[in-house]
Amino acid sequence: xxxxxxxxxxxxxxxxxxxxxxxxxxxxxxxxxxxxxxxxxxxxxxxxxxxxxxxxxxxxxxxxxxxxxxxxxxxxxxxxxxxxxx
Ligand code: SF4
Numbered sequence: 305x306x307x308x309x310x311x312x313x314x315x316x317x318x319x320x321x322x323x324x325x326x327x328x329x330x331x332x333x334x335x336x337x338x339x340x341x342x343x344x345x346x347x348x349x350x351x352x353x354x355x356x357x358x359x360x361x362x363x364x365x366x367x368x369x370x371x372x373x374x375x376x377x378x379x380x381x382x383x384x385x386x387x388x389x390x
Contacts, residue, residue, distance in 0.1 A: 306358045315344055330358065336367050 311327035319340070326345065332338035337355060345351040356364060 308354050308358060310345075310349060310354060313348065315348075318344070336363060 308326065308330075311325060311330075313326045314323045315326070315329075316322070317324040317329075319338075329338045329341045329344065332341075337359075338344075341355070342351050355367070359367060
């Protein structure tokens with residue numbers, strides 16, 4: 305993954321309760337950024353623009369596609385649970 309001019313900036317991580325650098329957030333999920341990266345950093349600079357610069361199109365698709373997929377899965381689980389409780 306390419307470096308960015310924001311790599312050394314620090315923020316208090318709500319997940320880990322400690323200060324993290326932007327470069328850590330970029331690699332928090334292995335080769336993909338932390339799922340919360342846009343929420344955490346959007347007040348400081350244009351995170352989406354940075355992500356589009358450093359991620360390959362394939363990584364960007366996986367990053368943006370990861371969340372809706374999780375939602376659909378949890379919806380299916382809820383439906384299955386509701387069926388089981390009938
Ligand atoms: S983007 Fe993720 S790792 Fe980085 S500060 Fe936010 S929650 Fe923590």
